[in-house]
Amino acid sequence: MNIGxxxxEYFLPQKILSNADLAITFSGWTEEKIYNKTGIVNRHIANDDEYVSDLAYYAAKKLFENHSIEPKDIDFVILFTQSPDYNLPTTACILQDRLDIPKSAGAFDINxxxxxFIYGxxxxKSLINTNIAKNILLITAETYSKYINPGDKSVLTIFGDGAAAALISYDEISQIKEFDLGTNGSGAEHLIASSSGVRSKSKETNIQKDLYMNGPEIFNFTIDVVPKSIDNVLKKNNLTYDDIDFFVFHQANSYMLNHLRKKCxxxxxxxxxxMIDTGNTVSSTIPIALHQAEKEGRINRGDTVLLVGFGVGLSWGSTIIVW
Structure with a gap:
């Protein structure tokens, strides 16, 4: 049996921020211009009283209901988020209780x-390989909107909120193969919410919403590391580009993705x-894209798919899966 x-499933908040809304806010920006730069028309935004645990809960409930999964069979919960309900306690613990997952299950957040999703x-896979768990609920959830200054069009036009939930377990066909992972923390300042942690509070900052992205630096980083990571992960799996049926990258923005596709x-x-109706949902873009691609008939069971994530950290990761 493979691990796959x-x-x-995924969940998006009901509130929508459209290009039409943004064009009204920012003079000189038309709906068409925003779409041409980003590939996005709509972004889903969490309400003021809607948080990561809520988005994650609804994504997990859809997973359970649509795939006949019993909460009692989950023995580990992993939540990837950079906008948790609290810094403590871990939001995964809140979800364990809210989803009626057994108290014997492990649970933690990873920032x-x-x-x-690649790191997840x-x-x-490691937890299952070492017999620590058998059925893992892997959730990615983000509410970056709570970090965004409404006057900063550089990030407001790109990011949307959302969550995805996946069941990772033994399977006859689906498989998670080898990985290429990497980190360059010297670029941390290029995508940062500097008021989101204890360090900023110790400086008594009054800034509440300050997500900052240095777009050109993130672009240069991505164009450099992604092709190398693809080459590495193909080598580790003894495969070539021709062996891959489908490629799913982190859905950052359409300009960057099209540039990467041509470069590779x-x-x-x-x-x-x-990402036309979701925006960049950060940790959830890849699982959402996988779900959408399957629904559209772009990938089918047994296909070999190469996944690449890249961005904040700075961090990147690639793997190959059999769907």
């Missing part, structure tokens, strides 16, 4: 963003870009 992704697969010589029909 057995099912994925990682754009590459989170690595952690889940990936045919359009093998490459997924679809």
């Amino acid at each position: 992704i057995k099912a994925i 990682l963003g754009c590459s989170a 697969l690595a952690v889940a 010589n990936i045919p359009e029909h093998k490459f997924y870009v679809n």
Whole structure:
């Protein structure tokens, strides 16, 4: 038996921030201009009283209900988020109770963003390989909107809130293969919410919403590391580009993705870009894209799919799965 992704579901908040809304807010920006720069028309935004645990809960409930999964069968909960309900206690513990998952299950949060789903697969696979768990609920959830200054169009036009839930377990067909993971913390300042932690509070800052992204630096970082990571993960799995049926990258923005596709010589029909109605949901973009691609018939059971995450950290990760 392999260790693989057995099912994925996702949840998006009902509130929508559209390009039409943004065009009204920012003079000189039209709906068309925003779409051409980002590939996004709508972003889902959490309400003021809606938090990561809520989004994660609804994603997990959809997973359980749509795939006949019993909460009692879950023996580990992993939540990847950079906007938890609290710094303590861990939001995964809150979810364990809210989802009626047994008290014998392990649970923890991991703070990682754009590459989170890849790292999550690595952690889940390791826990199963070492017989610590058998059925892992892997959740990615983010409410970056709570960090965003409403006057900062550089990030307001890109990020949306959302959550995804996946069951990682033994399977006859689906498989998670080897990984390539990497970190360059010297670039941490290029994508940061500097008032979100204890360090900023110790300086008595009054800034409440200050998500900052240095777009050109993130672009340069991505263009450098992603092709290398793909080459590394293909080598580790003894595969070539021709062996890959489909490529799913972190859905950062359409301009960056199309540039990467061309740089890596990936045919359009093998490459997924679809964030038009979700925006960049950070840790959840890859699982959401996988779910959408399957629904559209772009990937099918048994296909070999290469996944790449990259961004905040700075961090990156690649792996290959059999769907």
